[in-house]
Amino acid sequence: MKTKTVIEYILAGVVVLILGGLSGWYFFLRGQSQTSRAGAAARGYGATAPMGNAGNTVFGSGARDTQGSPTQTARPPQLWHVQSKPVAGLAFIGTGKDVRLRYVERATGYVFEADPETGNTLRLSNTLLPKIYEAQLTESGRVIERSLDEVGNITTFIATISTSTPVSDTATSTRSLPGLYLAKNITQIVTNPKSDELFYLVHEGTGVTGVRSQWNGSKQKTIFTSSITHWRLLWLEDGRIILAQAASGGVPGYAYELKADGTLDPLLRATSGLTILPRSAPAGQNASGALLWGESAGSAMALYAQATPNTQAVLLPIKTVADKCVWQSGKELIAYCGVPQTPTIRNFLDDWYRGAIHSSDAFWRVEALAGSAELVYSPAGTSVDVTDPIVDSGGDYVAFINATDRSLWLLRLNK
Amino acid sequence: MSARFAGALAGFLALSALFLAMPGYAQFTSPEQGADLSISLSPAHPDAGDTVRLSARSLSLDLSEITLTWHANGKVIAQGDGVDTATVVAGDLGTETKIVVDAIMPVGTVASAQVTIIPTGLDLLVDSDSFVPPFYRGGARVSAGVDLHLQAIPRFKLPTGFFAADADLIYTWRRNGEVIAGVSGRGRSSITIPSPHLFGTDIITLEVRTRDTALSSARSLSLSSTEPILLLYKDHPLFGILYNDALSASTFIPESEMTFAAIPYFAQVQSANDAQLIFDWRVNNTRVAQNAARPSEITINAKNSTGIALLGLELTHATNYYMDAKSSWNINFSESSGVQDQFHSVDQ
Numbered sequence: 116m117k118t119k120t121v122i123e124y125i126l127a128g129v130v131v132l133i134l135g136g137l138s139g140w141y142f143f144l145r146g147q148s149q150t151s152r153a154g155a156a157a158r159g160y161g162a163t164a165p166m167g168n169a170g171n172t173v174f175g176s177g178a179r180d181t182q183g184s185p186t187q188t189a190r191p192p193q194l195w196h197v198q199s200k201p202v203a204g205l206a207f208i209g210t211g212k213d214v215r216l217r218y219v220e221r222a223t224g225y226v227f228e229a230d231p232e233t234g235n236t237l238r239l240s241n242t243l244l245p246k247i248y249e250a251q252l253t254e255s256g257r258v259i260e261r262s263l264d265e266v267g268n269i270t271t272f273i274a275t276i277s278t279s280t281p282v283s284d285t286a287t288s289t290r291s292l293p294g295l296y297l298a299k300n301i302t303q304i305v306t307n308p309k310s311d312e313l314f315y316l317v318h319e320g321t322g323v324t325g326v327r328s329q330w331n332g333s334k335q336k337t338i339f340t341s342s343i344t345h346w347r348l349l350w351l352e353d354g355r356i357i358l359a360q361a362a363s364g365g366v367p368g369y370a371y372e373l374k375a376d377g378t379l380d381p382l383l384r385a386t387s388g389l390t391i392l393p394r395s396a397p398a399g400q401n402a403s404g405a406l407l408w409g410e411s412a413g414s415a416m417a418l419y420a421q422a423t424p425n426t427q428a429v430l431l432p433i434k435t436v437a438d439k440c441v442w443q444s445g446k447e448l449i450a451y452c453g454v455p456q457t458p459t460i461r462n463f464l465d466d467w468y469r470g471a472i473h474s475s476d477a478f479w480r481v482e483a484l485a486g487s488a489e490l491v492y493s494p495a496g497t498s499v500d501v502t503d504p505i506v507d508s509g510g511d512y513v514a515f516i517n518a519t520d521r522s523l524w525l526l527r528l529n530k
Numbered sequence: 531m532s533a534r535f536a537g538a539l540a541g542f543l544a545l546s547a548l549f550l551a552m553p554g555y556a557q558f559t560s561p562e563q564g565a566d567l568s569i570s571l572s573p574a575h576p577d578a579g580d581t582v583r584l585s586a587r588s589l590s591l592d593l594s595e596i597t598l599t600w601h602a603n604g605k606v607i608a609q610g611d612g613v614d615t616a617t618v619v620a621g622d623l624g625t626e627t628k629i630v631v632d633a634i635m636p637v638g639t640v641a642s643a644q645v646t647i648i649p650t651g652l653d654l655l656v657d658s659d660s661f662v663p664p665f666y667r668g669g670a671r672v673s674a675g676v677d678l679h680l681q682a683i684p685r686f687k688l689p690t691g692f693f694a695a696d697a698d699l700i701y702t703w704r705r706n707g708e709v710i711a712g713v714s715g716r717g718r719s720s721i722t723i724p725s726p727h728l729f730g731t732d733i734i735t736l737e738v739r740t741r742d743t744a745l746s747s748a749r750s751l752s753l754s755s756t757e758p759i760l761l762l763y764k765d766h767p768l769f770g771i772l773y774n775d776a777l778s779a780s781t782f783i784p785e786s787e788m789t790f791a792a793i794p795y796f797a798q799v800q801s802a803n804d805a806q807l808i809f810d811w812r813v814n815n816t817r818v819a820q821n822a823a824r825p826s827e828i829t830i831n832a833k834n835s836t837g838i839a840l841l842g843l844e845l846t847h848a849t850n851y852y853m854d855a856k857s858s859w860n861i862n863f864s865e866s867s868g869v870q871d872q873f874h875s876v877d878q
Binding site for chain 2: 200201221222245246248249261262263267269321322341342343344345347360361362363366367368369371378379381384385438464465468469470471473518519520521
C-alpha cells in the first residue's frame with residue numbers, strides 16, 4: 116500500500132512536471148514569436164494593407180500583407196501612401212481594372228503588388244535580396260535589382276517573376292525569384308520595353324562601354340564607347356535608346372539618340388543643367404516624339420516642351436526638373452509633373468540629387484501641344500518630393516517615390 | 531527650334547570669300563575702285579538651322595552712304611542704303627548657302643564679297659573622374675587634382691553625303707591658348723587632362739578640321755575647379771546608405787545607435803573608403819578612432835547618454851593638398867536615459 120502511494124505521488128509529480136514544461140515551452144515560443152513579430156514590424160512587416168476613406172486627402176501607413184493573401188478593404192484615398200518604408204523601384208502592370216502597382220522593397224528586394232482601387236497589397240516574391248538601391252520592373256514581369264557588394268561594387272541581379280494573376284492562397288502567391296547576376300559595376304542599365312533586351316554601361320579603362328544583350332546577358336554586343344562616364348539612359352517604346360549626360364546645375368549638358376551603328380544623333384545640346392524626358396514617337400512614325408526638358412542653373416529652373424522636332428519649343432509656366440515628370444501614353448501629349456510649391460533656393464538640382472534639399476511638390480498636368488500647364492492636385496497637410504514618377508496606361512494613376520524618405524505614393528487622378 | 535539649341539556655340543563655316551575677278555581670295559576688292567569688302571558671320575561657326583547674322587565690313591568704303599544688296603543662293607534677302615547687316619538661316623548639315631553682298635553706287639557696283647556657309651555640328655562634352663557615390667544621378671563636378679575627360683562629337687557632312695569619321699579629322703586642343711602637348715592630332719577626339727587648380731579657371735579650345743581644311747569648326751569652354759562637398763548620411767542596417775537624405779546641421783535620430791557614412795562628393799578618390807583619404811572624426815570634440823575597414827563610417831551609440839552629440843569630421847587627402855573638407859553635425863538621439871555619460875563611438 117505504501118509503495119502504491121509512493122508511485123502515485125511520483126506519477127502525479129511527473130504529470131505536473133510535464134504540464135509545467137509544456138506551459139513553459141508554450142510561453143517561451145509565444146515570447147519568441149512576439150519578438151519575431153516585433154522585429155518584423157520594425158522592418159515594416161506584419162501589418163495589414165493601408166486603408167483609408169476615399170474622402171481623405173492623404174492616408175499614410177506603409178503596412179502590407181506579407182502573407183500573400185489580399186485583404187478586402189475600402190478604396191484608398193486620392194493620395195495613397197502605399198508603402199512608408201523605402202522602395203527601390205516601381206511600375207504599373209496591367210490595364211483597366213486589372214492595373215496594379217508593382218514595386219520592390221529596398222530592405223529585402225521582395226516584389227509587391229498593390230491594387231489602386233481596393234488598397235490590397237500582396238507580396239509576390241520571397242527571395243531575400245538585401246539593400247536594393249535601385250530596381251526596375253517591366254510589364255512582362257522582368258525585375259532588375261541593383262545593390263552593392265561588401266567592397267562597394269555595384270551588383271545587378273536580373274530575374275523574372277510570374278505574370279499570372281496573384282492568388283489568395285498563401286502557398287502559391289508568394290514565389291521565389293530565380294535569376295542571375297550580370298557583370299559587376301554596371302553603372303546604368305535599361306530594358307527594351309518591347310523585347311526585354313538590355314542595354315547597359317560598364318566602366319572600362321577611363322571611359323564606359325555600352326553593351327546590348329539579351330535579357331539573360333547573352334549575345335553581348337558593344338555598340339557604344341565614350342570617355343564621358345556619367346550618363347543617364349532611357350529606352351523608349353519606339354525603340355530609341357537615349358543617352359543624356361548626368362546633369363549638374365549651370366553645366367552645359369547634352370542628350371543624344373544612340374543609333375544602331377553606335378553614332379550619336381543630338382536631341383539637345385549645350386543646355387545648362389539639362390534634364391530630359393523624351394516621349395516615344397507615335398507608332399508607325401519615323402520622326403522623334405515629343406520632348407520635355409529642364410534647364411537649371413543655381414536656383415533658376417525652367418521647363419520646356421516640344422511637341423514634335425519640327426515645332427517651336429515652348430517655355431512652360433512651371434519651374435521644375437524633368438526628373439519629376441512623366442509622359443502619359445496615348446494620342447494626347449500629356450505629361451504630369453511634380454512642381455515645387457515654393458521657390459527653390461541655392462543650387463537646387465545638385466543639392467536635390469545629393470539629398471541635401473527637398474521640395475514640397477504639387478502635381479501639374481502639362482499639355483505639350485498647347486504649351487500649357489494646369490494644377491491637378493496639391494497635397495494638403497503632407498509634403499511629397501516627387502521622383503521616379505510613373506503613370507498607368509489608362510492615365511488614371513500617377514505613382515512616385517517621395518525622395519525625402521523613398522516611400523511609395525499613388526495619386527488617383529480622378530477623385 | 532532656336533530655343534532648343536540655345537546656348538550652343540555650334541557650327542561650321544566654310545568661308546570662301548571670293549574676289550569676283552580673283553577667285554580664291556577671302557575678300558573682294560574691286561580692282562577698278564580699289565575698294566575692299568568683306569563679310570563676317572555671327573556665330574562664326576554656324577550649325578544647322580542657326581540664324582546667322584551677316585555683317586559687311588570695308589576699310590575703304592563708307593558703307594552708310596552706299597546701297598548694299600544681300601543675296602542668299604541668288605535670292606535678295608536684304609537691300610538698302612547703309613544696310614550693312616542681314617540675317618540668314620543656315621541650312622541642313624552639309625548644305626551650302628552662298629551669300630553675296632554687292633556695294634552699289636550711282637556709278638555701278640564698286641565692290642562685292644561672297645561667303646559660303648556649310649553648317650556642321652561640333653559638341654564638346656566634359657566629364658571628370660571626381661568621386662560620386664554609386665547610383666548618383668547628377669554630374670561629377672570638376673575639382674582640383676582630378677582628371678578631366680573631354681570628348682568632341684563632330685558632325686561634318688561631306689559632299690559624298692556621309693559624315694566624316696573621327697579618324698579623318700584633325701583635332702587641335704588648347705588650354706588657355708596654348709596647344710596641349712601630346713593630345714592633339716588626327717582622330718584625337720577624346721582627351722584626358724588634369725583639372726584646373728583650386729579656384730582656377732581654364733579656357734579649353736578645340737579646333738577640328740578635315741585634312742584638306744575644306745571644313746573646320748571650333749569650340750571653347752570655361753572650366754573651373756570647385757571644392758569637394760562633404761555630406762553625411764545614415765547607413766541603415768536594413769536599407770543601406772540613405773543617399774536620398776543628407777543630414778542637415780541639426781538632426782534628430784529616432785534610434786539610440788546609428789552608423790553614419792561620410793561621402794566626399796567630387797574628391798580625388800575612387801571610393802569613399804579610399805586609402806588616400808584621411809578621416810579625422812570627433813564626437814563632442816573628442817577624437818575617436820576610425821573604423822579601419824570603413825574609415826568613412828562611424829557608429830555612435832547614445833545609450834545612457836544625454837543631450838546632443840556634436841559629430842565633427844575633417845577630411846584631407848594624402849597627396850592632394852587642395853583637399854581640406856570640414857563639417858559638423860548636431861545629432862540628437864532618442865532613447866537617452868538620464869545617466870550622464872559621454873556619447874561614444876562603437877568603433878573605439
